[in-house]
Amino acid sequence: MLKIKIFIYFLLLTLLTACIKNNEYGGSIGTSEIKEAQTTNEVALTNLNLGIAYLTENNYDKALEKLNKSLEADSNYAPTYNILGLLYQQLGDLNEAEKNFKRALSINSVDSSTLNNYGNFLCVLGRLSEAEKAFSKAAExxxxxxxxIAMTNAGQCLYQNKEIERAEKYYRLALQSNPQVPQALLKMSQINFDKQKFLSARAYMQRYQEIAPHNAKTLLLGIKIENKLGDQDASSSYQLLLKNSFPDSNEFTELQNIKAMGNENIGEKEKVIENLTKQNPMIDEEVKQEPIPKDITENNVQENNVTNEQAIRSFVNQWANAWADQNVDEYLASYSKEFMPSKGKSRKRWQKERTERLLVPSFIKITLSNLKIDMRGDNYARVGFTQSYRSDTYKDKARKELLVEKTGNEWLIIKEN
Incomplete structure (x- = not known):
């Protein structure tokens, strides 16, 4: 039995899909691999290899000649029909392309390479439900x-067709299977940026740059993320890379336009403060002039405590839900600027570790019980509870305690044990 692996590089075969070809970050997500395990017909296999070689060189006449010779040697050779589907798709003969993909699948209905290529073909035609089924079957x-690869292809197909929520599901599945898929990491960064979940967007970008080189588009996205988070040092580093590495790119031109407008370079916090000041410069005076009640009875104090306890209970539940939902931005926003991590960790290191702790598991379940609130004046409280944690990688149950502080109208964590 002759076993040979034939690798088809999607990027070289420009016919392969709006999903990959039009990927806004460029590059291929990898290879589609045909594993030849059944045939003993060397003539069919040799001509298939030659056909693929000609196809990658865009020599379609020679490719067709060799693929037809492969079928003359073995008329039931599924991999050849798969490649014929790609060839006819490139030539624009969509009917013949689909006919060959279906012929390949009629011989081997579970071949992942054919299902991947057929899914990409269906995506180009806008037949999204059929494409999604093909990709899912390939992955299964x-x-x-x-x-x-199949999960990322499904995500790319749906993302290109504005099905963002469905696309996100497949990107997550791809990263659960392999945490180092560059396209999935980038699209998750972009999706979170578009949802204004800037810390999550940063986390995915950081994971991307650990495994793949930047291009102009990824650098511009990194700049936008760091501008939103107000980290001008990180933004400046990205800007310098973009300027030095891609000075003639559209992205560098866009950056120059952004600078000229003067909006994107203001951190999110500074923008909010600036806008509030412009809108209402007399806000401090108005607060001072508000009447202060003179009659504060014991009942009023008790009422305030009840109201505070309800607010704290609600806040703690929101914190736990953000954790369970793996919502990095909402989770980290539950911690005060005055929060000091334990064991002498810096805030930056703590934040990075917590982000990874939220994003790495495929699921998280948090259950809080026996919650008790001990008010310490109007603005502080100790909150104790039993915390049950479960994910696909770890589980435990322990007694926890938070010290929370009222800041404005919200409660925030300033210490945890």
């Missing part, structure tokens, strides 16, 4: 050693 094949 237990013999397929790269299901993240």
């Amino acid at each position: 094949n237990p013999l397929y050693d790269a299901p993240e």
Whole structure:
């Protein structure tokens, strides 16, 4: 039995899909791999290899000649029909392309390479439900050693067609299968940026740059993320890379336009403060002039405590829900600027570790019980509870305590034990 792996590089075959070809970050997510395990017909296999070689060189006449010779040697050779589907798709003969993809699948209905290519073909035609089924079936094949490719393809297809929520699901599945898929990490960064979840966007960008080089588009996204978070040092580093590495790119031109407008370079916090000042410069005076009640009875104090306890209970539940939902931005926003991490950690290191702790598991379940609130005046409280934590990688149950402080109209964590 002759076993040969034939690798088809999607980027070289420009016919391969709006999902990959039009990927806004460029580059291929990897390879589609055909594993030849059944045939003993060397003539069919040799001509298939030659056909693929000609196809990658855009020599379509020679490619078709060799693929037809492959079928002359073995008329039931599914991989050849798969490649013929790609060839006819490139030539614009969509009917013939689909006919060959279907012929390949009629011979081997679970071949992940064919399902991937057929899914991409269906996506180009806008047949999203059929494409999604093909990608899912490709990923479900237990013999397929790269299901993240099919999941990322599904995500790319849906993202390109504005099905963002559905696309996000597949990007997450891809990253659960393989945490180092560059396109999935980038799209998750972009999706979170668009949702104004800037800390999550940063976390995915940081994971991306650990495994892949930047290009102009990724650097511009990094700049926008850091501008929103008000980290001008990080933004400046990205800007310098963009200027030095891609000075002639559209992205560098866009950056120059952003600078000229003067909006994106103001951190999110500074923008909010500036806008509030412009809108209402007399805000401090108005607060001073507000009448102060003179009659504060014991009942009023008790009422305030009840109201505070309700607010604290609600806040703690929101904090736990953000954790369970793996919502990094909402979770980290539960901590006061005065919060000091334990064990002498810096705030930056603590934040990075917590972000990874939220994003790495495929699911998190948090249950709080026996919650008790001990008010310490009007603006502080100790909150104790039993915390049950479970994820796909770890579980525990322990007694926890938070010290919370009222800041304005909200409660925030300033210490945790």
